[in-house]
Amino acid sequence: MTKQTLPLTVELQQYVVANGSEPDELVRDLIDETERVLPLDAGMQVAPEQAAFLTLLTRIAGVRRAVEIGTFTGLSSIAIARGLADGGRLICFDVSDEFTSIARRYWQRAGLTDRVELRLGPAAETLATLPAEPHLDLAFIDADKTGYLGYWEALVPRMVPGGLILVDNVLRHGHIIDAEPADPGTRAMQEFNRRVLDDERVESVLLPIADGLTIARRR
Incomplete structure (x- = not known):
């Protein structure tokens, strides 16, 4: 028995992954292509066990209306779209046509084009095109860290009661506990984590999945 999460070695x-979230051929191909074509950026892709978790959680929650802030090459969007209830739809917000061109090919290959819509442009602006009233069942934030608070404030009022907001990279490779981090993204994430903890509109938990994943439920 232990009260502390085990350190996750490569092995x-x-x-x-092999015993709970083994990627299928499409996901393996997407991971391989991302690492081959974008070796300097491939670290932005969610971990395979995280992708499997996104699918299962989306399915358990019966999600029909979802949004994603930060799509990259599409692994997280595929994971969420695969878990949507019948007739569900995912809107993806991203600024890169280069990265999302890969995502679009894999949405097509996965047979998900009827479930996924891409809106290119700064998310701080494109999020404003969503209806203002509560209508979202799930949101996933995985974009520029200095923008997280703005995305959070745009999304929380649009979540239905019981709706879920998932936030990636909340541990910043362990640097979240640094007293004076040099990286502005880490400093922004420290402030973001404090704000989420104090936000009475939600109940939340921070889990040590991949680089840290916050799950918040709209009250």
């Missing part, structure tokens, strides 16, 4: 992560 242990491989076991976790």
